[in-house]
Amino acid sequence: MTRTLGLALLLVLGFGASVAMARVLDAGRPAAQARLADEAPYLTPETARRLALGFGGLAADWYWLSALQYIGRKIQDEARTKHLDLEQAIELDRIKAVDPRVLVRLFDMITTLDPRFMAVYEFGAVVLPAVDVKAAVALLERGIQANPDQWYLHQQLAYIYWQRGDYLAAADAFRRGARMTSARWMEHMAERMEQKGDDPHVAQAMYTRMYEQAQDEQVKHWALNRLMELRSLRERETIRKVLSGFVGAKGRCPLAWTDLTSALREAGLTLHPQGPPLDPSGTPYVLVISPLGCDVTLHRVSTVPRG
Amino acid sequence: MPLSTETAPTPSRRRRVMAIARNTFREAVRDRVLYNLVLFVLLLSVSAIFLGAASASQDAKIIVDLGLSAILMFGAFIAIFVGVGLVWKEIERRTVFAIFAKPVGRGEFLVGKYLGLCVTLAVNVAVMGAGVTLVLLYVVRGTTPLLVALWPTVTLIYLELTVLTAVALLFSAFSSPIFAVFGTLAVFLIGHFSTDLKGLAELFDAAAVRAGLITLYYALPNLSTFSQITPAAHGIAPTPIDLVAALGYAAAWNITLLAAATMLFARRDFK
Numbered sequence: 129m130t131r132t133l134g135l136a137l138l139l140v141l142g143f144g145a146s147v148a149m150a151r152v153l154d155a156g157r158p159a160a161q162a163r164l165a166d167e168a169p170y171l172t173p174e175t176a177r178r179l180a181l182g183f184g185g186l187a188a189d190w191y192w193l194s195a196l197q198y199i200g201r202k203i204q205d206e207a208r209t210k211h212l213d214l215e216q217a218i219e220l221d222r223i224k225a226v227d228p229r230v231l232v233r234l235f236d237m238i239t240t241l242d243p244r245f246m247a248v249y250e251f252g253a254v255v256l257p258a259v260d261v262k263a264a265v266a267l268l269e270r271g272i273q274a275n276p277d278q279w280y281l282h283q284q285l286a287y288i289y290w291q292r293g294d295y296l297a298a299a300d301a302f303r304r305g306a307r308m309t310s311a312r313w314m315e316h317m318a319e320r321m322e323q324k325g326d327d328p329h330v331a332q333a334m335y336t337r338m339y340e341q342a343q344d345e346q347v348k349h350w351a352l353n354r355l356m357e358l359r360s361l362r363e364r365e366t367i368r369k370v371l372s373g374f375v376g377a378k379g380r381c382p383l384a385w386t387d388l389t390s391a392l393r394e395a396g397l398t399l400h401p402q403g404p405p406l407d408p409s410g411t412p413y414v415l416v417i418s419p420l421g422c423d424v425t426l427h428r429v430s431t432v433p434r435g
Numbered sequence: 436m437p438l439s440t441e442t443a444p445t446p447s448r449r450r451r452v453m454a455i456a457r458n459t460f461r462e463a464v465r466d467r468v469l470y471n472l473v474l475f476v477l478l479l480s481v482s483a484i485f486l487g488a489a490s491a492s493q494d495a496k497i498i499v500d501l502g503l504s505a506i507l508m509f510g511a512f513i514a515i516f517v518g519v520g521l522v523w524k525e526i527e528r529r530t531v532f533a534i535f536a537k538p539v540g541r542g543e544f545l546v547g548k549y550l551g552l553c554v555t556l557a558v559n560v561a562v563m564g565a566g567v568t569l570v571l572l573y574v575v576r577g578t579t580p581l582l583v584a585l586w587p588t589v590t591l592i593y594l595e596l597t598v599l600t601a602v603a604l605l606f607s608a609f610s611s612p613i614f615a616v617f618g619t620l621a622v623f624l625i626g627h628f629s630t631d632l633k634g635l636a637e638l639f640d641a642a643a644v645r646a647g648l649i650t651l652y653y654a655l656p657n658l659s660t661f662s663q664i665t666p667a668a669h670g671i672a673p674t675p676i677d678l679v680a681a682l683g684y685a686a687a688w689n690i691t692l693l694a695a696a697t698m699l700f701a702r703r704d705f706k
Contacts, residue, residue, distance in 0.1 A: 178631060181628075182627055183508075183664070184665045185499075185503075185667075186500045186664070189496070192493060242665050245669075247492070343492070
C-alpha cells in the first residue's frame with residue numbers, strides 16, 4: 129500500500145515537474161514559433177502529392193487549415209495595431225500584411241493535392257490580388273484547367289481582372305464562362321464590362337453574384353460587406369444632397385438630424401426613431417458639423433467597411 | 436465379433452476453412468483488435484465539434500477526408516500487424532502442430548486465416564463507415580451528395596485492405612515477423628507510388644531500365660486504384676464500372692498472393 133502511494137506521489141510529482149519545465153522552455157519559444165508560422169511549406173507541391181499516398185485530400189485539408197490560421201493571425205495583428213474590432217478588421221480583399229510567398233505556396237500545395245478544392249480558388253480570388261495579382265490569376269487559370277465543368281471559376285477570374293481595372297480581360301473571362309452555362313447573366317456582365325466596367329451598378333452586380341454563388345461562408349460574408357459598403361456610399365451621397373439642400377435654404381447647417389427628418393424620409397432612407405438615418409448595418413450615421421460645413425460619416429461602431 | 440472403430444466423417448474443405456476463419460475472427464475479437472473503433476469514434480467526434488469553427492465551411496469535406504483516411508489507416512495497421520501475426524503466433528505457440536495433426540491442409544489453414552481477418556476488417560470498416568455517415572449527418576444537419584460517394588469509396592478501401600492482408604500473409608508465410616511487417620509496409624507505400632513507376636519508365640531511353648520499371652509496376656499491386664478518398668470528399672463517387680474493375684483487380688491479386696503464400700508455406704519447416 130505504502131509502495132503504491134509512493135509511486136503515485138512520484139508520478140504526480142514527475143508529471144508536475146515536466147509541465148513546469150515545459151512552461152519554462154515555452155517561455156523562450158514564442159519568437160521562434162511566430163517565425164516558423166510565417167514560413168512556406170518546405171516540400172514542393174508535387175513532392176507532397178507523391179508523398180501523400182492515398183491521403184492527398186486529408187493533406188490538402190491540413191494545409192487549408194494552416195492557410196486559414198495564417199490569414200486569421202494577420203487579421204488579428206491588423207486589428208490590434210489599428211485598434212479595430214475583429215469584425216471590422218476582416219476585409220479579406222484588403223489584407224496587405226500577408227506574405228505572398230507563403231500564401232501562394234500554401235494555395236499551390238492545396239490545389240495540387242486536391243485540384244477540386246473549390247473553396248481555395250474562391251478564397252484565393254478574393255485574398256491574393258491584394259498582394260500578388262499575377263499569382264491570383266495563375267491560381268484561377270489552374271483551377272479552370274483542373275475543373276473544366278466549373279463555370280463559376282470564370283466569374284472569380286473576371287472579378288480579379290475587374291478589380292484591377294482590366295475590364296476587357298474581365299469581359300473575356302465572363303464570356304468564357306458564359307459558354308459553359310445557360311445562365312444569360314454572364315454574357316450580360318461581359319457586355320456591361322466592355323461598355324462601362326467602372327460603373328457602380330456593375331460593382332453592385334458583381335458583388336451580388338459573388339454573394340449568391342459563394343460556397344465559402346467567409347467569402348459570402350465578405351461580398352455582403354462590400355454590398356453594404358456600396359449601399360452606404362449611395363446613402364451618404366443622398367444624405368449630402370439633403371444636407372446641401374438644407375444649407376442652401378437656411379444658410380446654416382442643421383443642428384440635429386431631426387431638422388432633416390422629412391427630407392431624409394422622402395429620399396428613401398431608413399431612420400432611427402430618434403431621427404438619425406441608419407446605415408446598412410443598422411447603426412445611426414453621424415452628423416459632422418465643423419466651421420467648414422456639415423457632412424455625414426459612419427459611426428465608429430458601425431461594421432460597414434470604410435474603404 | 437470383430438471390433439470396428441468408427442471415425443467421425445472428415446468435414447469438407449469448405450467447412451474446414453470456415454472453421455479456421457471463425458476462430459481467427461474470434462481470436463481477433465479476444466485480442467481486442469476492435470478496440471481501435473473507440474479511438475476512431477473519439478477522433479471523429481472531436482473533429483466534428485471543432486472543425487465547424489476552424490475550417491471555414493469546409494467541415495463536411497474534412498470529415499469525409501478524415502473519416503475515410505482514418506478507415507484506411509486503421510485498417511492498414513490491422514491488416515499489417517494482425518495479418519503478420521496470424522501465422523507467426525501459431526508457429527510460436529506450437530499450436531500449428533496440433534492443427535496440422537488434423538486433416539487440415541496448409542493452404543486451407545492460410546485461406547481460413549485470411550478470410551477470418553477479412554471478416555474482422557469488414558466489421559471494422561462497416562462500423563467506421565457508419566460512424567462517418569452519422570457524423571456527416573450531424574455536421575450537415577440534413578442530406579448531402581457526399582453521402583452518395585461515401586459507401587462506394589468505403590468498399591474500395593475494404594478491397595485495398597484485403598489485398599494488403601494477402602500481402603502480409605505472403606510475407607509471414609516464409610519470413611520473420613519483423614521482415615514481414617517491413618515488407619508489407621513497403622508494398623503499401625510502393626503500391627501507392629506505382630503509377631509514378633510507370634511514368635518514370637517513360638523518362639528513360641535505356642530499354643532495360645524501362646523494362647525493369649514496367650515489370651516492377653506490374654509485379655506490385657497498384658493500390659492507388661482503390662484510393663478514391665479525395666474525389667469522395669467532393670461528392671464524386673466511383674462509377675459501377677470502377678467498382679467492378681477494382682473488385683476484379685483485387686480478386687486477381689488476392690488469388691495470386693494466396694497461391695504464392697500457400698506454395699511457400701507448404702515448404703516451410705516449423706522446427
